[in-house]
Amino acid sequence: MSSPPCPPPSIRTPRSTINRIARAVVFAGLFAVAAPCQDALLAALPTGFSVQLPLNSGSVSARSTEASVVDLRTITAPGWAGVAASWVEVDAGQRTAWSAISLDGNRIDRVSPTDHSLRVRFGSFDPRGAHPDIPRSLRARPDCRLWLVQWWTQGIEPYREAVRELGAVIHLFMPVNGQVVSMDAQAASRVAELSCVRAVVPFHPAYRLDREFLDVLGGGRGPFGSVRVNILALRRGMVGQLPIAAQIEALGGVVNEHSPETYLMSATLGLRELAQVAHLDDVQWIDRWSPIGVDMDLARAFVGASSIETVGFTGAGVRGEIYDTGTELNHPELVGSIPHGAGTVSAHGTSSAGEVFARGLNPQAKGLCPQGTAIVTDANGYGGSRYAHTMQSVDPSGPYRAVFLTSSVGAAQVTGYSSISQNLDLIAFDTHLVHLQSQSNTGTTASRPEAWAKNVISVGGINHYGTLADTDDAWAGASIGPASDGRMKPNMAAFYDGIYTTTSGGGYTGSFGGTSGATPIVAGCVGLIHDMWHAGSFGNPTGATVFDSRPSDTLIRALLYGSATPWDFTGSTHNRARTRQGWGRPDLGKLHAHRDVLHWVDETDVLTNLQSRTRWVTVQPGRSELRVALVWADPPGTTSASLHRVNDLDLMVTSPTGVVYRGNWGMSGGVWSVAGGSRDAINTEECVAVPSPAAGTWQIVVVAADVNQDGHLETPAVDVDYSLVVLGAEPAAAGAPFDLRMSTSGGGVGDGLVGLDRVPGGTSHGFCLFSLATLGVAGSGPVVGLWPDVLTFQCVATPVAPGNPMHWTWPAPGVFPAVDLSLPPGSVALPAGVSLDGLGVAIDGQGGVLATTPVRRVTF
Numbered sequence: 135m136s137s138p139p140c141p142p143p144s145i146r147t148p149r150s151t152i153n154r155i156a157r158a159v160v161f162a163g164l165f166a167v168a169a170p171c172q173d174a175l176l177a178a179l180p181t182g183f184s185v186q187l188p189l190n191s192g193s194v195s196a197r198s199t200e201a202s203v204v205d206l207r208t209i210t211a212p213g214w215a216g217v218a219a220s221w222v223e224v225d226a227g228q229r230t231a232w233s234a235i236s237l238d239g240n241r242i243d244r245v246s247p248t249d250h251s252l253r254v255r256f257g258s259f260d261p262r263g264a265h266p267d268i269p270r271s272l273r274a275r276p277d278c279r280l281w282l283v284q285w286w287t288q289g290i291e292p293y294r295e296a297v298r299e300l301g302a303v304i305h306l307f308m309p310v311n312g313q314v315v316s317m318d319a320q321a322a323s324r325v326a327e328l329s330c331v332r333a334v335v336p337f338h339p340a341y342r343l344d345r346e347f348l349d350v351l352g353g354g355r356g357p358f359g360s361v362r363v364n365i366l367a368l369r370r371g372m373v374g375q376l377p378i379a380a381q382i383e384a385l386g387g388v389v390n391e392h393s394p395e396t397y398l399m400s401a402t403l404g405l406r407e408l409a410q411v412a413h414l415d416d417v418q419w420i421d422r423w424s425p426i427g428v429d430m431d432l433a434r435a436f437v438g439a440s441s442i443e444t445v446g447f448t449g450a451g452v453r454g455e456i457y458d459t460g461t462e463l464n465h466p467e468l469v470g471s472i473p474h475g476a477g478t479v480s481a482h483g484t485s486s487a488g489e490v491f492a493r494g495l496n497p498q499a500k501g502l503c504p505q506g507t508a509i510v511t512d513a514n515g516y517g518g519s520r521y522a523h524t525m526q527s528v529d530p531s532g533p534y535r536a537v538f539l540t541s542s543v544g545a546a547q548v549t550g551y552s553s554i555s556q557n558l559d560l561i562a563f564d565t566h567l568v569h570l571q572s573q574s575n576t577g578t579t580a581s582r583p584e585a586w587a588k589n590v591i592s593v594g595g596i597n598h599y600g601t602l603a604d605t606d607d608a609w610a611g612a613s614i615g616p617a618s619d620g621r622m623k624p625n626m627a628a629f630y631d632g633i634y635t636t637t638s639g640g641g642y643t644g645s646f647g648g649t650s651g652a653t654p655i656v657a658g659c660v661g662l663i664h665d666m667w668h669a670g671s672f673g674n675p676t677g678a679t680v681f682d683s684r685p686s687d688t689l690i691r692a693l694l695y696g697s698a699t700p701w702d703f704t705g706s707t708h709n710r711a712r713t714r715q716g717w718g719r720p721d722l723g724k725l726h727a728h729r730d731v732l733h734w735v736d737e738t739d740v741l742t743n744l745q746s747r748t749r750w751v752t753v754q755p756g757r758s759e760l761r762v763a764l765v766w767a768d769p770p771g772t773t774s775a776s777l778h779r780v781n782d783l784d785l786m787v788t789s790p791t792g793v794v795y796r797g798n799w800g801m802s803g804g805v806w807s808v809a810g811g812s813r814d815a816i817n818t819e820e821c822v823a824v825p826s827p828a829a830g831t832w833q834i835v836v837v838a839a840d841v842n843q844d845g846h847l848e849t850p851a852v853d854v855d856y857s858l859v860v861l862g863a864e865p866a867a868a869g870a871p872f873d874l875r876m877s878t879s880g881g882g883v884g885d886g887l888v889g890l891d892r893v894p895g896g897t898s899h900g901f902c903l904f905s906l907a908t909l910g911v912a913g914s915g916p917v918v919g920l921w922p923d924v925l926t927f928q929c930v931a932t933p934v935a936p937g938n939p940m941h942w943t944w945p946a947p948g949v950f951p952a953v954d955l956s957l958p959p960g961s962v963a964l965p966a967g968v969s970l971d972g973l974g975v976a977i978d979g980q981g982g983v984l985a986t987t988p989v990r991r992v993t994f
Contacts, residue, residue, distance in 0.1 A: 174208045174219035187219050187234050187242055191916030196234035196245050201225035207286065209330050212299065214292035215239045218330070220248065233287035235744070240916055243744045244288075249310040250332065252282060253776040255550070256341045256348075261333035269352030271409060272343070274336035279415045280368075281322050284312040284333045289842050290743055291852050293330040300324045305368050306418070307842040309777040316368070316415065339412035341774045344421035344552070351409045362390060362402040364553035365411070366418040366773060375399045377416045385410060390423075393519035397770075398557040419773035421553050424546030426513045428459055428482045429572045429582065429650045433489070433629050435602055437659050438723030439502045442666070445726070449503020451668065451680040452661040453534065454490060455527050456654075457541040458483030461510040462638045467492035467499065471508040474527065474534060475516030481638040483510070485646040486542050488636025489654035490661065498634050499642050502658025503665070509534050513543050520557070524565050535681040537664045538568040538690075540657035542650035544582030547574050550618040551771055551778045554583035559770040562589035566767075568687045570657045572649035573624045574613035581613040585623060588768045588779060588818045591660070591691060592623050593653040594714055595630025596701060604701055604719075608709050612649050615713040619777045620816045622798070625691075626698065627715040628655035656694075659720035663693055666722075671729045674736075688765040688857035689736045695821055696763030696859035697725035700805045712802050717821065728861050731757075735858040740846050741783075741838035742853045748985075749834045749858075750866035750892070753790075753827045757862045760827035762787050764797060764836060766856040768818040769843045777816065781854050782840040784813045785820040788895035790830030794978070795822045813839065831866050833895050834858070874902065874974040874987040875954075878994050882966030885959040886992070888939055890951035890974050894985045897944040897976040900951075903929045904940075908969040908991060919989040920973045944976075964994045 175186040175193050182200035186193040188208065201223035209218035218235045231248040251258045257266040261284050274280070283302075285293050288311050294304055302317035302325060314337055317325065326334040340348060367374030372394050379389045379399065387403025400423045403411070412420055434440045439447075453472075460478035463471050467488055491508040494500030509527065516523050527536040545554045562569045569590040574581045585592040595612035598604075612630055615623035633651040637643040668683040670676045677683040684690075700718030701710040725732075731754075739747045753760055764785040771778030785797030793809045797820025800808025807822045814820055838854055845854035875889040888902065907921035920926065932940040937949030946952045964970070974987035 172208070174206055174221075176203050176206055185219065185221055185232075185234065187236055188217055189236055189241070189916060190239045194242060194916070196242050197232065199223055201230075207329070209286050211292040211296040211328065211330050213295075216292065218287050220286040235287055235290065237290070237744060241918060248287060250284070251310055252284060252312050253309045254282075254341050255345075255774055255776045256338075258776060261335045265335070268338050268340045269348070272338060272340035272348070272352050272412065274338045275413060276319075278336055278413075279316050279318055280337035281315050281317060282308055282312055282333075282335050282337050283315045283325060283331060284308075285330055286332045287311065287330075288840050289313065293328075296328055296330065297325050306772045306774075307780045308772055308775055314368075314418075314772070314774070337774075339409070342417055342419050343412050344419075346422065347405070347408065347420065350405055351412075360402055360404050361408065362400060362423040363408065363420050364423045365399050365401060365420050366397045366553050366556060367399065368397075368416050368418045370397050371395065374416055378411065378414060381414055382407075382411060393521055393557070395519060395521040395525075396557055396560050398553055419553055419556075421773075422546075426459070426543050427546060428543050429574045429648050432598065432600070432602060433633060433655050434500065434502060436598065437502070437628070437655060437720045438726070439658065439662060441723045442662065442726050447662050447665045447669070447722075447726075449491075449501075449506035449658070449661050449665050452503050452506035452664050453509055453536050453681065454503070454506065454657060454661050455509040455511055455534070455536045455539040456483060456487040456490070457511045457513055457539055458486050458543055459514060460484075460512045461487045461508070462636075462640070463510060465636055465638075465640055467495055467501075467636050468508060469493070471510050472534065474509050474511045475523065477510060477512030477515055479638055481643070482542070482650065483512070484638045485633075485635045485643060486540065486650065486654045489633065489646075489651065490540065490658040492636050496642055499636055501635075502655065503661040506661055509536050513541070521561050521564075524561050524567060528565050528567050530681070535679070536567065537681055537684050538570065538657055538660045540570040540654055541584065542572040542653050544571065544574070544584045546583075547576055547580040547613070548583045548586070549579050549581070551586045551773060552583040553773060555586040555778075556770045556773055558584050558587040559589050559768070562587065562687070563767050563769060566687045568660055568690050570653050570660065572653040575611055575648045575650075576613045577611045579614055579616075579618075581623070585613070586617050588621070588771065589687075591625045591656060591694070592716070593649055593656050594624035594627040594716060595647070595649045595652040596627050596710060596715060596719075597631045598629045600632055607701055609714040612652070612714065615716075617778070619779075621778070622712060622716065622802075622817055622819075624714075625716040625819070626656050626694065626718070626720065627701075628652035628719055656720055659722055660690060660694065662722055663690055663725065666726060666729075671726065672732055672734060674734075686737045686857055688767050689734060689859070691819065692763040692765040692857045692859040693725065693734070694720060695765065695819065696761045696861045697721050697728070699724060702805060704804050706802055718805075725861075731862055731864055733858075733860040733863060733865050735856070737855040737857055739836070739858075740849065740853050740855050741836070741841075742851055743838055743841040746835055746837040748871060750871075751832050751834060751860050751863035752866045753829055753832055753863045755829040757827055757829075758825070760787075760822075760824045760832070760860070760862040762822040762834060762861075763819070763859045764821070764856060765819045766854060767845060769845060779816060779818050780843050781818075781838075781845050782815050783820070783854065783856055784837040784839045785822060786835045786837070787822045787824070788833040788835075789824070789828050790832060790895050793828075794896050795824060797822060815840070827862065831892070831895070832863060834860065872974065872976060872985040872987050874972050874990045876970070876972050876990050876992040878962070878992050879959075880966070880993060882964075882994060883959045884957075884962040884964065884994065886957040886962055886994075887954055888950070888957075888972070889954035890987070893944055893951060894976050896978045896984055898979040899934050899941065899943050900974065900976040901929055901941055902939050903973045903975065905971045906968070908971050918973060918975075918986045920971055962994060966994060969993045
């Protein structure tokens with residue numbers, strides 16, 4: 135007999151006392167309470183509603199709410215075993231969109247509010263609502279093949295695969311929950327019918343033009359002279375650039391430069407013709423081209439280089455590239471420098487190189503890596519593409535073998551993420567070379583476009599006024615952040631004034647400064663971190679040379695950020711606010727001093743969308759601080775968007791007493807993290823800093839919260855890796871997660887022991903859930919591996935009480951689960967051979983599920 139059809143999405147009344155009990159608990163989303171069904175359901179509660187997601191085992195409550203629920207829909211994709219739902223909650227007239235996702239149909243992976251705006255730089259809008267007013271000449275034509283596709287939930291790979299199966303090509307991520315897709319109108323109609331697709335709208339040429347061109351081209355007003363522009367092709371390499379070049383030349387324009395390995399090209403053409411180029415389906419973005427522009431003994435002591443030199447760290451074997459306007463190769467302090475391409479001599483480049491590599495013939499001008507080697511590039515004269523040039527710098531078989539590149543020059547200042555920013559992000563992502571870039575010297579957010587790139591260390595400047603004390607230091611003119619999308623920039627800062635270093639003509643200067651001077655200071659520190667790594671200072675593997683030993687660029691950044699010392703400040707308007715100093719100044723002395731209490735991960739953890747990784751570390755009594763830094767390499771951002779991160783990872787650090795710190799929360803207003811808060815969905819680096827941390831075991835969780843593009847190219851899956859540094863703690867001795875122990879003598883004796891190990895920090899209470907439904911493999915049930923039965927719901931209904939093994943409080947000195955529960959023979963009235971499954975669940979103070987144990991089975 136076939137089962138009756140599932141009802142359509144509707145309001146259902148409670149069917150049993152067990153259902154009411156299950157919905158009443160804070161983690162009702164764990165429990166299956168209905169027969170298998172294909173549609174999301176809305177069940178009435180005594181004080182609201184429960185949104186239930188159809189899983190393989192039945193309908194599972196995804197969220198309980200007192201708000202009204204409307205627009206509930208079920209989301210599937212062809213060939214996908216999972217399911218999702220989207221709905222809107224209405225409370226006091228306020229509408230909030232929500233979504234839930236089960237990646238495999240067995241458990242709910244995420245429930246969260248959802249933003250339905252498309253954050254296009256031209257103007258954010260809801261694609262199912264009012265659209266921006268676009269000039270007629272810059273609207274998509276009927277034959278346009280470029281579209282914006284928005285999902286109902288965050289994008290996941292089954293959605294994208296469903297779109298590809300219909301003949302579409304996915305190119306770019308467009309926040310929030312969108313993609314730039316190439317397809318014809320017929321395919322667009324089919325894509326719009328997919329249940330996972332919320333909207334399909336044209337990707338207008340207006341969305342692909344920098345703001346300065348919109349008023350002229352959109353309004354039809356001159357002047358209409360020629361202009362040289364940067365153009366990002368939609369497809370990488372010459373296959374994407376050649377069709378654009380052909381059209382430009384047909385319009386009478388001139389193609390000035392190709393970058394065969396990237397998306398970037400430049401051309402000169404009239405503004406009237408520029409509008410026609412913007413209509414090409416091969417064009418991703420257009421903005422203005424510009425030429426390159428240019429923006430120490432105390433410094434050595436200030437960042438700790440002098441102190442670590444006493445234990446042998448001088449940059450020996452370190453090679454770093456000076457990307458500037460020319461360097462005097464025969465300067466006595468720079469003998470042995472290696473030219474990378476043709477070049478000239480300039481005072482600016484010679485000063486930058488000396489800050490890092492000057493030998494110290496004049497002790498006052500001694501560089502941070504006096505025994506290292508400068509690789510010298512003239513930014514105006516090396517020839518070829520910057521991508522190819524940088525690939526030469528990191529070629530293991532080549533003559534350069536650089537471990538970092540520092541640039542105190544760049545294209546004309548801008549306030550947003552540009553074609554140049556995107557191109558440098560691609561170069562850094564592909565080459566894995568640590569890039570450092572001066573922010574610039576405008577005193578505003580107008581900065582070098584290279585500094586807005588996500589994968590580089592952007593350096594700001596703080597005046598030191600000739601003293602080592604930092605209490606008199608002040609910001610006085612360096613370019614500042616944040617980035618236009620809210621990302622924290624600069625990342626680091628150093629001296630802005632009065633730097634004594636080399637200059638052209640074989641001499642010295644005491645007046646070098648600006649972020650041009652600050653950036654090489656940080657670069658020299660990067661070189662010395664490589665030196666320490668090559669020596670195995672952090673318990674790390676090493677190779678024959680500094681280049682062979684080098685860790686990932688993301689780990690170097692995490693080591694730099696995690697050991698930084700910030701200038702003291704309070705509030706976002708303070709003279710030395712976070713937007714002016716970033717994470718602070720390098721502190722090599724601190725890094726070296728903590729080498730034995732430093733835990734690191736070098737891109738060895740690989741996560742797919744919504745996966746997480748948990749670690750435990752131990753803080754000993756008396757530690758002055760705990761610092762955690764998370765950094766990942768992010769694919770190039772979408773220039774047409776107003777949010778430029780592509781993949782989002784989240785950091786959460788929990789103390790032994792249950793205090794939760796989220797990455798970056800509170801750090802815009804002070805030097806230390808603030809407990810609580812919400813996740814950071816903007817930055818591609820997250821830090822937590824806690825003063826006088828509580829002694830004991832701390833939990834560190836990294837979550838792949840939103841993976842939209844492959845960030846780990848070594849595997850075929852769409853996944854991400856990251857680097858993590860924990861300063862001030864060691865890996866916990868146990869190194870194991872929250873766990874449930876159950877044992878018995880068997881044979882029907884009826885004794886037993888129940889214990890919980892490593893209850894997570896932040897737990898306020900929890901459950902031990904038991905079930906006699908043990909016919910399947912242990913851990914294969916639908917409720918986090920458990921097959922629930924009446925006994926399970928009896929556990930749920932048990933009132934919370936200290937020491938109650940079914941519903942316990944935490945902390946609980948002297949009682950369960952702080953001590954094991956031991957049951958004497960005869961306590962358990964079960965026949966011999968009967969099995970019992972158990973599962974532990976930890977709940978935080980806000981009612982959220984912190985952790986669950988594996989399912990454990992015991993046979994009486």
